[in-house]
Amino acid sequence: MYRDIVDFALTTPAWLHTLAEVGTDAGLFLFAALFMLTWWRARNAPPRDLALAIAGPAGIVCAYVSSEIVKILIREERPCRDGVATIAACPPVGDWSFPSNHSVIAVGAAATLVLIWRTLAWVVLPLAAVMAFSRVFVGVHYPHDVAAGALIGLVLAPLFTLLLVGAVTPVVRLVRARLSVPQRA
Template identity: 35%
Template sequence: MSFDYIKHIDASLFMAINVNLQNRFFDYVMPWLSFCGNSGFIWILLALFLGVKNRSFGARGFILTSLALLGSFILADELLKHYFARTRPFQVMAGVNLLIQAPTDYSFPSGHAATAFAAATAIAMQAGRTAPAVLLLAALISFSRVYVGVHYPFDVLAGAVIGIATGWIAVKVASRFFNDGRTDYSSRNNRF
């Protein structure tokens, strides 16, 4: 399978989502979901809420989630985007429905997907009962990036893989530096 064939599949999937799925409801909801993923703000608020509401999550959970966010941002947005330098779909394809302000950086991998899945993974590993909700939110934010016209599906898929790996590493490695008697999160709260 050639790289050109993979790019063709990616472009075809993009058009199927961005053009063929277009409807009034998604046109309203998807830009809002995309906005929620900006700067990881929604994940910081969620981690703060869980830190206050869920004693076992606490400050430690907030810190580990923040580390996952930071790690995924540095890896996806600051390193890999510049290395791959992939142009965004609206820059090279005709007929794209661009529903938000055009980003000026590169497309691959999706920083929104990376940070969303990093935070969702970190939260799910520490507060397992939240796993379905936070992973669904991460998936919706990631999907919105294709729908609003700023990412190819493979950008989002790569971002999700980076985010899951970064979130897992952040929790497993950084949790060892806390001295509260817990060495991992495989206990009652972890359903991930």
């Protein structure tokens, strides 16, 4: 399946190659902007809602670290190292393939954003799927790398976020209480 996708990708127009290469990283910036928007939206909401918006990016970082640990333990070579012609340059030796960290981050961000603000689902879930697929399309990951990364992001990012909310919510309450106390001259 990997070869079929990569061979097809090579027959597509150059603008699509550029979009596939740049789009994954651009999508991550869009997710970062959406997290800023969720924070802004929750700034006057109940403490737990603001805590979710604050803990969300940390939950994604925790999922990413988990995938890095798996990557180091498994040490699967990139498929592009077998002399396959690909759209993207093959990452350097030692940058392992399984699981796809881009997929972990994209799907983890989408799942966490849906946890925080459900109405974003129609935008972030398809975007995460396209971003994850693009890693196979450009030739730097096998499909199973992307599927595993998506699963890790889908499960761990929201889970870590929810675990962190318990610690962040009291801090939000404390900061709000301190900020609402009138200052003495």
